[in-house]
Amino acid sequence: MPAEQQFLPLRLQQGLCDNEPTSATWEDEMAPNQQRGLYDAIFEKLVRSEFSQKSFLPQDDFETLITENTIKEELDKVFGTLDSSLAKYIAKKAPRTFATLVIQDKVLKAMNLEKSKFNDDYLPIANEDSVLTSLNGLSRDGYAWKWFNSWRTQEKNDFCEKQWTFLSPIFESNSMMEVLHRDCRLPFITCDSKREGGSFSFVHKATIHHAHHKISSANLVIAIKELRDTAVGADQRELAALDLARQLQHPHIVKFVGGFRQGPTSHLLFKWADGGNLRSYWNNKKNWSRNADLISWTIEQITGLFSALEKWHDLKLSSTPLNGRHGDLKPENILRSLEAQDSRRGIFQIADLGLAKIHSLPTHARNNPSSTLDGTARYKPPEVKAKISRSYDIWSMGCITLEWIIWLVYGIDELKAFHDQACPEDHDPFWSRDSDDHPTHPVVISWMKYMADTCLVDGEQCYSVALRELLIFVRDRLLVPDPVDHDTTDSTQQSNEDSGLSILITTTPDAKSVTSFSGRAKCNESCMKLRKISSTPNDGRNYMYNPKVNMSGPNGRGPSKPTPSKLQVPSPISSSRQEVNGPLDNR
Incomplete structure (x- = not known):
């Protein structure tokens, strides 16, 4: 990188509008003897920062305007014909310094730039307590500062203010x-x-x-x-x-x-995700219809979200495997981008991973609790007071997937009816607080049973075989409490004030060993199941959507009121589930 760029806060390197400055300060400050030329060219290319409420010169225009030739032309206007050494020095070492002099109408001061060796490496500078200081960290003792010896205080202050016109940052692909x-x-x-x-x-x-x-x-x-x-x-x-x-x-x-x-x-x-979030997507009735294409695309999106979560849960970006989790999955944190060229509906993406935690050990092997600021209560799992594991995210995705199924089958009005019955308050979860073991909420179970017995019944009257398989997976493998407290310590979740938005890479050499237990499905199992569901059988013309099923009567509505659940939920400690899930080494 050229030396003149090394002072920049973000590495300078890219307009919906060519807004001219709204104030008249530039024209007002233009000196009576200012010749038209580079000053005017700069002024015409200024763009207003609507965030900073000031004007800046975009980098591409800067590179076009501030060249060795234009610098020499400006110098010749002031000094007469000069040899090219000063222009060469300025173009290579101090183009932003020179541009600042131009808009100050102080090009005369450029005469000693090469002699003093002052250059853009010193920028930005500040006049603090009548002492000029490089904000880029360069020493105050250098000979280059003598360039300012003859400057008046107001001239120094004016330079410090106008330099920012040419110092707007550039965001690299790996900017932090x-x-x-x-x-x-x-x-x-x-x-x-x-x-x-x-x-x-x-x-x-x-x-x-x-x-x-x-x-x-x-x-x-x-x-x-x-x-x-x-x-x-x-x-x-x-x-x-x-x-x-x-x-x-x-x-x-x-x-x-x-x-x-x-x-x-x-x-x-x-x-920017220009399609809003999943909640707003559901609420827009224009997005809902009964057809195979919507169901197929939705299952692809759910599969993609689980795939992203799988990559996040088992990070393999370095020699030390890391275990991540989100901790606040909800429809508001799933955003729709309309940029995807292969889909008119766009693509859903997980947001707010900044609230996440990173660990180098699985949950059950950590001696320190994993906690974060409270996620949304509705999507928290029954074991919310335990360490927040990746299984926490699976429950949340199970809640979201069930809501998505209800929306696909019935539309937004019935989804709202489900919320009114199961979660009348925002903080009401999908599990019951009425007993110590916190089973899945009876209303949630009743809705899953109702769909499995009516519009998603096994057989020819199934509205969508794919959605039935997805519903059964949610019921049996996602919305099931983890049967065992995986923590091996007496630690509990820290308070918000204590934990903050901590992002940790935890090492625990003396982590206690634990026995493998069964629990809800892991991300890799969920991805495999979803990919299987999304693969339409060759002989299944109505696999995604069966237009012959009458959805205008009871099939087209959810249960009108909560009913006692008789839905059989698999035993949380069954040997078959333990075999499917395998050890909890990635909890």
Whole structure:
């Protein structure tokens, strides 16, 4: 990388609009003797940062405008004809410094740049207590600072302010968290007002100028997640998980772009999911119909989400295998991207992996509890007070999958009826609080039994054989309590205040050994089952959807009220389940 770029906070390297500055400050500050030329060319290309509320020069325009030839032309206007050595030095070492002098109308001060050896490596600089300091960490003792000896205080301050026009960051494909000065102008050419982004953040929708990111060649629409936790280091609690998720490059995981901390506030950047979330998708009646294509596509999406979760649960990105889990799966954290070119419906992706935890040992072998900020109560499993394992995510996905089946069979009105019966309050889970063993909620069981006995009954009157198989898998393998407390210590889940958004890589050399027990299905088993369900048999023309089944009567409605469950749920400790699940070494 050229030396003149090494000062940049994010590595400078990409416009929905060519907004001119809304204020008249640039024209007002233009000196009476300013000749038309490079100044005007710069001014005409300025773009307004709707996030920072200031103008910046995009990187591609900077490279076009600030060249050795244009620099020499400006120097010749001021000094007459010069040899080319000064222009060569500036073009190679100090183009941003020179551009700042141009918009200051101080090109005359460029005469001693080469002699003093001041260059862009020192930028950005700040005038703190009447002492100029490089914010890039270069020594204050260097000879180069003598370049400013003859400058008046106002000239120094003006330089410090105008330099930011040319220092907007560029987000690389592997950008992480960068600490930016409060005056740094972010290259976001659109930015809406912030909205609630969950319990721990606000979210902006913004657009990164195409010359200021390395994700694609076009303007990039992003979500800016503004973290509420302003404590120093709080942002680091999310970055480890987000970077690992980015390395997976899984199509069903929302892409992490990068982050920045400006002042006391940290921001995380993600590609914008332009199709809303799964909840809003269900609520839009235009998305629902009864046909094989929708059912087939939905099962593909569920399979893809489980596949992403499988990769996340068993991270194999280094020599040390890591075990991850999400901990807050819910329809609001499953977003729909419409970018997928092979599907008019788009693709669903898991979001908020920044709340996740990473461990180098399975749950049952850890001496320290795994906890995080409370996930959404409705989708928590019965063992919520135990260590949060990857099995926690499977229960949550079981809840979501059951809701999806109900939506596919009946539509949004019946899905809302199910919620009114099973979860009248937002904090009501899919399991019963009325007994110590917390079985699956009777209403949940009654709905699964009702569907299995009516529209999804075994035989020719089955509305969808694929959905019946999926329902039975949810009933028997996902929405079943883990029968054993996998913890081997007396530790309990920490409080929110204690745990924060911790992201840990835990090593426990003296971890206690445990015996294998059966439990709900693991991700790999779920993926295999879902792939099998999605593979339509050659002789199954009505496998996904049977148009001959009458769905206009009782078949087209869920149970009107909760009924006592007589649905047989497999014994949680059956030997057959233990054989299917295998050991709990990836819990």
